[in-house]
Amino acid sequence: xxxxxxxxxxxxxxxxxxxxxxxxxxxxxxxxxxxxxxxxxxxxxxxxxxxxxxxxxxxxxxxxxxxxxxxxxxxxxxxxxxxxxxxxxxxxxxxxxxxxxxxxxxxxxxxxxxxxxxxxxxxxxxxxxxxxxxxxxxxxxxxxxxxxxxxxxxxxxxxxxxxxxxxxxxxxxxxxxxxxxxxxxxxxxxxxxxxxxxxxxxxxxxxxxxxxxxxxxxxxxxxxxxxxxxxxxxxxxxxxxxxxxxxxxxxxxxxxxxxxxxxxxxxxxxxxxxxxxxxxxxxxxxxxxxxxxxxxxxxxxxxxxxxxxxxxxxxxxxxxxxxxxxxxxxxxxxxxxxxxxxxxxxxxxxxxxxxxxxxxxxxxxxxxxxxxxxxxxxxxxxxxxxxxxxxxxxxxxxxxxxxxxxxxxxxxxxxxxxxxxxxxxxxxxxxxxxxxxxxxxxxxxxxxxxxxxxxxxxxxxxxxxxxxxxxxxxxxxxxxxxxxxxxxxxxxx
Amino acid sequence: xxxxxxxxxxxxxxxxxxxxxxxxxxxxxxxxxxxxxxxxxxxxxxxxxxxxxxxxxxxxxxxxxxxxxxxxxxxxxxxxxxxxxxxxxxxxxxxxxxxxxxxxxxxxxxxxxxxxxxxxxxxxxxxxxxxxxxxxxxxxxxxxxxxxxxxxxxxxxxxxxxxxxxxxxxxxxxxxxxxxxxxxxxxxxxxxxxxxxxxxxxxxxxxxxxxxxxxxxxxxxxxxxxxxxxxxxxxxxxxxxxxxxxxxxxxxxxxxxxxxxxxxxxxxxxxxxxxxxxxxxxxxxxxxxxxxxxxxxxxxxxxxxxxxxxxxxxxxxxxxxxxxxxxxxxxxxxxxxxxxxxxxxxxxxxxxxxxxxxxxxxxxxxxxxxxxxxxxxxxxxxxxxxxxxxxxxxxxxxxxxxxxxxxxxxxxxxxxxxxxxxxxxxxxxxxxxxxxxxxxxxxxxxxxxxxxxxxxxxxxxxxxxxxxxxxxxxxxxxxxxxxxxxxxxxxxx
Numbered sequence: 004x005x006x007x008x009x010x011x012x013x014x015x016x017x018x019x020x021x022x023x024x025x026x027x028x029x030x031x032x033x034x035x036x037x038x039x040x041x042x043x044x045x046x047x048x049x050x051x052x053x054x055x056x057x058x059x060x061x062x063x064x065x066x067x068x069x070x071x072x073x074x075x076x077x078x079x080x081x082x083x084x085x086x087x088x089x090x091x092x093x094x095x096x097x098x099x100x101x102x103x104x105x106x107x108x109x110x111x112x113x114x115x116x117x118x119x120x121x122x123x124x125x126x127x128x129x130x131x132x133x134x135x136x137x138x139x140x141x142x143x144x145x146x147x148x149x150x151x152x153x154x155x156x157x158x159x160x161x162x163x164x165x166x167x168x169x170x171x172x173x174x175x176x177x178x179x180x181x182x183x184x185x186x187x188x189x190x191x192x193x194x195x196x197x198x199x200x201x202x203x204x205x206x207x208x209x210x211x212x213x214x215x216x217x218x219x220x221x222x223x224x225x226x227x228x229x230x231x232x233x234x235x236x237x238x239x240x241x242x243x244x245x246x247x248x249x250x251x252x253x254x255x256x257x258x259x260x261x262x263x264x265x266x267x268x269x270x271x272x273x274x275x276x277x278x279x280x281x282x283x284x285x286x287x288x289x290x291x292x293x294x295x296x297x298x299x300x301x302x303x304x305x306x307x308x309x310x311x312x313x314x315x316x317x318x319x320x321x322x323x324x325x326x327x328x329x330x331x332x333x334x335x336x337x338x339x340x341x342x343x344x345x346x347x348x349x350x351x352x353x354x355x356x357x358x359x360x361x362x363x364x365x366x367x368x369x370x371x372x373x374x375x376x377x378x379x380x381x382x383x384x385x386x387x388x389x390x391x392x393x394x395x396x397x398x399x400x401x402x403x404x405x406x407x408x409x410x411x412x413x414x415x416x417x418x419x420x421x422x423x424x425x426x427x428x429x430x431x432x433x434x435x436x437x438x439x440x441x442x443x444x445x446x447x448x449x450x451x452x453x454x455x456x457x458x459x460x461x462x463x464x465x466x467x468x469x470x471x472x473x474x475x476x477x478x479x480x481x482x483x484x485x486x487x488x489x490x491x492x493x494x495x496x
Numbered sequence: 497x498x499x500x501x502x503x504x505x506x507x508x509x510x511x512x513x514x515x516x517x518x519x520x521x522x523x524x525x526x527x528x529x530x531x532x533x534x535x536x537x538x539x540x541x542x543x544x545x546x547x548x549x550x551x552x553x554x555x556x557x558x559x560x561x562x563x564x565x566x567x568x569x570x571x572x573x574x575x576x577x578x579x580x581x582x583x584x585x586x587x588x589x590x591x592x593x594x595x596x597x598x599x600x601x602x603x604x605x606x607x608x609x610x611x612x613x614x615x616x617x618x619x620x621x622x623x624x625x626x627x628x629x630x631x632x633x634x635x636x637x638x639x640x641x642x643x644x645x646x647x648x649x650x651x652x653x654x655x656x657x658x659x660x661x662x663x664x665x666x667x668x669x670x671x672x673x674x675x676x677x678x679x680x681x682x683x684x685x686x687x688x689x690x691x692x693x694x695x696x697x698x699x700x701x702x703x704x705x706x707x708x709x710x711x712x713x714x715x716x717x718x719x720x721x722x723x724x725x726x727x728x729x730x731x732x733x734x735x736x737x738x739x740x741x742x743x744x745x746x747x748x749x750x751x752x753x754x755x756x757x758x759x760x761x762x763x764x765x766x767x768x769x770x771x772x773x774x775x776x777x778x779x780x781x782x783x784x785x786x787x788x789x790x791x792x793x794x795x796x797x798x799x800x801x802x803x804x805x806x807x808x809x810x811x812x813x814x815x816x817x818x819x820x821x822x823x824x825x826x827x828x829x830x831x832x833x834x835x836x837x838x839x840x841x842x843x844x845x846x847x848x849x850x851x852x853x854x855x856x857x858x859x860x861x862x863x864x865x866x867x868x869x870x871x872x873x874x875x876x877x878x879x880x881x882x883x884x885x886x887x888x889x890x891x892x893x894x895x896x897x898x899x900x901x902x903x904x905x906x907x908x909x910x911x912x913x914x915x916x917x918x919x920x921x922x923x924x925x926x927x928x929x930x931x932x933x934x935x936x937x938x939x940x941x942x943x944x945x946x947x948x949x950x951x952x953x954x955x956x957x958x959x960x961x962x963x964x965x966x967x968x969x970x971x972x973x974x975x976x977x978x979x980x981x982x983x984x985x986x987x988x989x
Contacts, residue, residue: 043832322869324862325855336828337873338848339536339862342855343839350848355831355841357850362818362835369817369832376815380830397890397898403924405890405898405966427922427944429968431896449970451920451944473898475922475966477942 018073018149023156027131030070031120034082034138035110039370040299043354048383052139053089063138064097073149077101081116087259088390108264114278115246115270118235119262121228122250129229132159136223141307143294151291154192155225163287164226168218169295176208179220183288196286221295239278245269256494301347302363305330354380390493391416403477410470415463417491424478426454433470436463511566511642516649520624523563524613527575527631528603532863533792536847541876545632546582556631557590566642570594574609580752581883601757607771608739608763611728612755614721615743622722625652629716634800636787644784647685648718656780657719661711662788669701670792672713676781689779714788732771738762749987794840795856798823845878883986884909896970903963908956910984917971919947926963929956
């Protein structure tokens with residue numbers, strides 16, 4: 004009944020059929036996750052949508068490219084302000100140059116985020132259709148996805164708010180469900196929604212799996228901007244009011260649309276399911292079988308990954324011996340795993356996580372414990388991305404710290420000074436233009452410069468290749484907060 | 497019958513009784529192990545005897561202190577030439593200033609090593625008694641050890657070659673066994689040896705465990721130097737000849753006795769068991785129950801370590817959640833372990849090892865694979881100890897490397913030069929005296945100096961506190977072998 008396949012035209016020049024293509028379809032990518040479930044790789048400073056977990060591209064890159072391949076309109080990405088440069092850089096990296104990046108001053112769950120995108124689109128075209136999706140889901144069968152999208156768009160064009168329901172491939176207690184009802188007349192592949200169901204217990208999930216009418220709630224929606232807003236106005240007038248205000252009074256910050264903080268902050272923290280999907284009379288569902296997963300645990304990632312004959316999925320510098328059904332990943336030092344079954348072993352530059360696969364979802368408890376213990380490994384990576392490049396600490400001791408700093412061509416750090424530390428910079432690749440008080444000094448590969456405590460300084464890469472330097476800091480206090488920014492091209496405080 | 501306890505005098509001023517104390521007893525510590533069984537902590541560059549695995553002291557320190565506590569003669573340590581500075585430093589560190597350190601130019605198994613010690617002692621006192629032991633065994637009940645030593649010394653004084661046999665505490669296939677025979681008349685706690693038995697299969701080990709006469713061969717011996725040499729002369733005349741020559745023509749190298757390479761190299765590679773113990777008519781055994789273990793695997797170390805209520809032994813920066821009967825150790829980044837049983841997880845600065853406890857002995861296969869793959873992690877640690885202190889690589893890239901170098905007070909590196917790299921030195925602690933071609937430069941904390949490619953240079957710590965510096969190397973080739981030593985106080989090439 005569901006997922007009956009797609010027609011031959013998917014292999015033609017366009018992925019979507021002409022009638023669908025004639026609509027304005029705007030991908031809306033929600034990048035709000037903080038991602039402790041895939042710790043230690045995913046952390047709030049750099050959550051899972053920004054990692055290449057299944058392909059050589061990151062999840063948000065794969066997500067954005069789905070819209071590009073279907074030749075849809077420029078996407079809107081809604082993200083945490085802290086991640087704006089990562090989003091911009093990752094999209095640029097795969098040639099998505101036209102995205103609008105909207106910054107949430109605070110996280111307010113999915114209903115306000117989607118409302119913000121809807122307001123933005125409705126300014127010019129309230130009939131435009133939004134394709135709302137998470138930045139961090141996996142889809143293994145894109146052809147099937149586009150077939151489902153065609154069905155959904157047809158229904159959305161008639162005023163429906165259409166959810167994608169995934170046909171269960173196993174008994175699963177980790178997702179909410181949608182009970183599908185009667186087929187919508189005249190709309191191929193679209194069904195009424197009988198009801199939404201919270202995450203079930205094991206027995207209920209078992210029954211759902213056998214029943215056939217119950218579908219996983221993927222969190223992907225298709226709706227006209229205007230339709231969504233009218234439903235929000237009805238069910239959540241406070242969201243309508245405050246988010247509408249936040250969009251209207253947004254301010255532009257470089258290439259970003261920054262939602263007004265004071266207004267957005269007043270919007271209630273509610274998911275789109277509660278706010279609209281479960282209440283609207285316009286709900287419809289398109290059952291799909293395109294291999295969707297929210298990659299909610301290392302176990303789920305193991306499930307999606309290619310494996311060897313013994314069922315092991317490995318990435319990075321890994322050696323196995325008599326291991327079975329394991330997920331082993333290293334983004335850092337070499338990992339050897341021997342004589343074990345059903346384990347997850349994940350190594351990053353600064354943490355090792357070992358867990359039974361069946362207990363992989365409990366990693367969030369470990370992250371909470373680490374947070375409580377004040378451990379930075381719980382939330383931030385050693386390598387910190389900045390609009391100008393990145394830095395990472397190589398060693399931190401009592402009175403000194405050594406960092407590697409990489410500055411992309413043409414970029415410059417803020418003009419700054421420190422009260423508690425002096426810095427030595429040794430250039431090991433590229434060329435640096437260093438401002439030191441009133442001097443401008445060109446520092447070439449294998450040269451160094453000294454920045455005494457209190458001097459006003461700036462680092463810039465005037466060249467065509469990345470600038471790599473080793474910074475040796477010394478002083479009694481070496482915290483990142485000992486920085487006074489005097490001027491910054493990236494408008495940071 | 498065995499291990500009947502020890503008398504009250506062990507709690508008096510001397511650990512051994514007067515008759516025993518009247519003998520000259522020389523501890524002979526064999527430090528020849530290369531230790532891949534406790535990889536990744538133990539490696540040939542820094543094997544397990546040099547690690548604090550059970551107490552705050554290293555195994556060789558604990559071993560040497562056993563002789564000190566019993567007020568025995570100055571120990572002889574026989575070690576690989578490469579480890580000489582580690583041995584000297586670790587013994588100094590626990591106040592053992594009088595050890596003679598004999599360097600083996602090549603490893604030739606235990607019979608030649610012990611023969612060398614026997615020749616050395618016999619030069620002045622052939623009746624002196626050697627207490628021969630490995631540098632890397634654990635003993636949990638030292639009072640019981642001294643009681644056994646008293647028995648062994650009494651028998652050795654009468655010309656016996658006495659082995660310590662451990663009463664089995666479990667069915668064990670990993671050790672050789674000694675079948676004990678009739679008690680020796682007039683010698684309390686000493687028995688004839690019926691036979692030596694190779695490592696048994698499981699059924700035989702089970703039978704041995706029930707039988708009661710079978711003891712684990714601990715590899716510890718007590719014998720007069722002259723008696724041992726006469727047996728070696730009888731059974732292995734080639735060892736007698738070549739090792740005798742190697743000792744006679746030894747040369748002194750700073751505080752070390754270096755066995756003559758050409759002679760020692762000709763000695764056959766044979767264990768003391770094959771060469772003497774299994775052939776001599778003078779064999780005797782003292783059954784002991786002093787908690788001896790050769791710590792032959794991570795599982796054995798788990799067994800010896802203090803544990804929490806769930807049977808977990810942890811060391812270093814470790815977080816556990818629902819773990820049971822695990823050994824988890826980190827000498828590097830944080831390790832979290834959740835929802836697993838019977839695992840060994842060991843993290844060092846540059847490697848992670850995960851194994852089932854029952855398969856922990858297979859780590860040696862993993863080390864072989866890493867060696868074959870040309871991985872330095874198999875044999876050497878990131879931190880390299882030198883006579884003057886240590887260095888470690890913080891990052892190694894294509895054309896640059898950053899190291900931390902720590903020089904102990906009063907020490908100096910060799911006068912040297914490099915053909916392929918320039919170096920920046922930034923002092924972050926202490927004071928350096930730097931020779932650069934014809935200059936002598938005092939470099940203070942937070943100052944730096946540049947050493948261009950080809951310049952002749954030397955680093956020295958003239959102060960009273962350790963000197964810490966960050967070295968940034970740059971050049972097309974950064975191998976440790978790009979070094980020309982012009983002068984070296986430690987007599988290295």
